[in-house]
Amino acid sequence: MNVLLIGSGGRECALAWKISQSPLLTKLYAAPGNPGIAEYAENLDIKVSDFDSIIKAIDQKQIDIVVVGPEIPLIDGLTDKINQHSPKTLVVGPKKDGAQLEGSKDFAKQFMVKYNIPTAKYKTFSKDTYNQAVEFLQTLSSPYVLKADGPAAGKGVIIENDFNIACQELKEMFDGKFGESSSEVVIEEFLSGIELSVFVLTDGQGGYVILPEAKDYKRIGENDSGPNTGGMGSVSPVIFADNVFMQKVEDKIIKPTINGLLSEKIDYRGFIFFGLINVLGEPYVIEYNVRMGDPETQSVMLRIDSDLLELMKYAALGELKGKGIEISSKAAATVVLASGGYPDSYKKGLEISGIENVSGSTVFHAGTKLKDGKLLTDGGRVLTVSSLGKDFSEALEKSLLQIKKISFENAYYRRDIGKDLLKLA
Numbered sequence: 184m185n186v187l188l189i190g191s192g193g194r195e196c197a198l199a200w201k202i203s204q205s206p207l208l209t210k211l212y213a214a215p216g217n218p219g220i221a222e223y224a225e226n227l228d229i230k231v232s233d234f235d236s237i238i239k240a241i242d243q244k245q246i247d248i249v250v251v252g253p254e255i256p257l258i259d260g261l262t263d264k265i266n267q268h269s270p271k272t273l274v275v276g277p278k279k280d281g282a283q284l285e286g287s288k289d290f291a292k293q294f295m296v297k298y299n300i301p302t303a304k305y306k307t308f309s310k311d312t313y314n315q316a317v318e319f320l321q322t323l324s325s326p327y328v329l330k331a332d333g334p335a336a337g338k339g340v341i342i343e344n345d346f347n348i349a350c351q352e353l354k355e356m357f358d359g360k361f362g363e364s365s366s367e368v369v370i371e372e373f374l375s376g377i378e379l380s381v382f383v384l385t386d387g388q389g390g391y392v393i394l395p396e397a398k399d400y401k402r403i404g405e406n407d408s409g410p411n412t413g414g415m416g417s418v419s420p421v422i423f424a425d426n427v428f429m430q431k432v433e434d435k436i437i438k439p440t441i442n443g444l445l446s447e448k449i450d451y452r453g454f455i456f457f458g459l460i461n462v463l464g465e466p467y468v469i470e471y472n473v474r475m476g477d478p479e480t481q482s483v484m485l486r487i488d489s490d491l492l493e494l495m496k497y498a499a500l501g502e503l504k505g506k507g508i509e510i511s512s513k514a515a516a517t518v519v520l521a522s523g524g525y526p527d528s529y530k531k532g533l534e535i536s537g538i539e540n541v542s543g544s545t546v547f548h549a550g551t552k553l554k555d556g557k558l559l560t561d562g563g564r565v566l567t568v569s570s571l572g573k574d575f576s577e578a579l580e581k582s583l584l585q586i587k588k589i590s591f592e593n594a595y596y597r598r599d600i601g602k603d604l605l606k607l608a
């Protein structure tokens with residue numbers, strides 16, 4: 184099969200690594216890809232938003248299957264466009280209707296309520312209903328959770344302890360703090376617990392497989408301190424996600440979601456990322472995403488023993504029913520090597536050295552570029568180092584040992600990824 188992978192981050196690098204191992208693969212292309220992805224694919228100089236060029240590339244390169252990494256092209260209708268122009272090309276990633284699960288928090292909340300999927304109590308407001316919004320806030324207790332309805336690059340959620348500041352934030356959101364995305368705001372009850380990410384690949388016909396679960400570490404500092412980032416590391420499996428908990432996740436969340444999509448006549452073929460929180464042993468949905476997580480994918484891919492390209496093919500064909508997935512019993516730990524200063528301002532274009540010395544771990548590129556034969560930093564999250572071990576501690580130790588071999592000016596990483604979970608073991 185000729186495969187076109189859309190995206191350029193660490194998630195896509197991990198997907199490229201996994202797809203490249205498939206016996207079904209003839210040739211892998213990536214649009215636009217990155218220098219790490221180039222080890223497994225031919226990169227095409229096409230932006231993820233340039234749908235016309237993607238369609239042209241599908242024709243020219245005789246692409247059999249397109250795998251869409253990020254959410255924005257899905258929300259903007261890339262899958263619909265491919266289906267329209269090249270109906271024979273398979274696509275992993277939902278159409279616009281399914282992508283609303285991530286594209287609109289209000290849509291997602293309405294869906295969860297309609298299909299009895301456990302989630303925080305909520306209401307949605309707009310500028311015209313500011314007073315009612317304040318009244319609703321008064322019925323909740325601190326901290327207050329305010330969410331921009333539309334996509335806001337992971338930044339559209341405000342959690343505020345002070346009631347008056349929350350009201351002020353709400354006003355600013357209606358006044359365009361997150362542009363159009365916050366013209367509507369979901370206000371919801373605060374849930375207290377530990378978060379985890381559960382991933383499903385589904386085929387639009389009721390078939391699905393559950394991928395390894397993972398936990399990501401969003402804060403920049405150790406012990407979960409400091410501002411939020413795109414994610415500083417991940418582990419898989421997640422200690423508290425035992426069989427009992429995962430059975431609840433499947434029965435109360437995954438199945439009702441898949442059945443709900445069928446009832447809504449949403450033909451969803453792709454990944455669903457359930458952002459969950461464990462509240463006293465009960466799973467609740469914090470959010471849906473219509474893609475894989477980053478940096479969870481880097482740990483998840485290491486633990487999938489099955490041929491992922493084959494599973495994605497069946498998902499896109501609507502033929503996943505009865506297919507199983509083999510998952511390694513080993514543990515995976517991913518540590519992100521970031522630019523000093525991230526998530527605020529940081530330098531780009533710094534020379535990276537030492538990747539060739541890494542052994543026994545896998546380096547995925549997230550924000551790098553090649554210039555005059557040199558590998559340079561090109562983003563906040565630069566590289567990820569992922570390892571498998573007999574248990575989580577061994578996996579983390581390996582990643583931490585290998586990451587030391589890579590250097591660039593002001594490189595930063597967290598050394599405590601996953602360690603909070605050990606206390607629960």
Ligand code: AMP
Nearest residue numbers: 303328340371372373374375458469470
């Ligand atoms: P979201 O973009 O919806 O995933 O929200 C971003 C982050 O805010 C989540 O990963 C949680 O850490 C936190 N969060 C969102 N909603 C809630 C809630 N209802 N209760 C507690 N924390 C929340």
Ligand code: GLY
Nearest residue numbers: 399414476477478
């Ligand atoms: N790691 C969280 C996300 O990809 O949204």
